[in-house]
Amino acid sequence: MSGETQKFNMNLDSPNKARDIILLVCSxxxxxxYNPMNQFAGYLLSGDPTYITSYNGARNAVRRLERDEIIxxxxxxxxxxx
Numbered sequence: 001m002s003g004e005t006q007k008f009n010m011n012l013d014s015p016n017k018a019r020d021i022i023l024l025v026c027s028x029x030x031x032x033x034y035n036p037m038n039q040f041a042g043y044l045l046s047g048d049p050t051y052i053t054s055y056n057g058a059r060n061a062v063r064r065l066e067r068d069e070i071i072x073x074x075x076x077x078x079x080x081x082x
Contacts, residue, residue: 018073021061028058044070 026036032053042051044067052059062070 016073018065018069019077021065022070022073024056025052025058025062028053028056031055040070043067 022040025040029036029039029052032055034053039051039053043049043062047067049059049063052062054060
């Protein structure tokens, strides 16, 4: 290991598929009476897609993303809106 800081570059100009999927999933979870924050946390920690409702295709949509893509989007949103 060189000890140097690695750079991570996100393509901020591309259409934001991750954001769109997160919003779709949150909407579906809320419509079914779930707390989106709790359900996403369960999914991100465990990788178990059953934390996400299948209502409106939310579970299939979230499975199109890697969990790190979701975390990346959440961190980006938090840092831009702090």
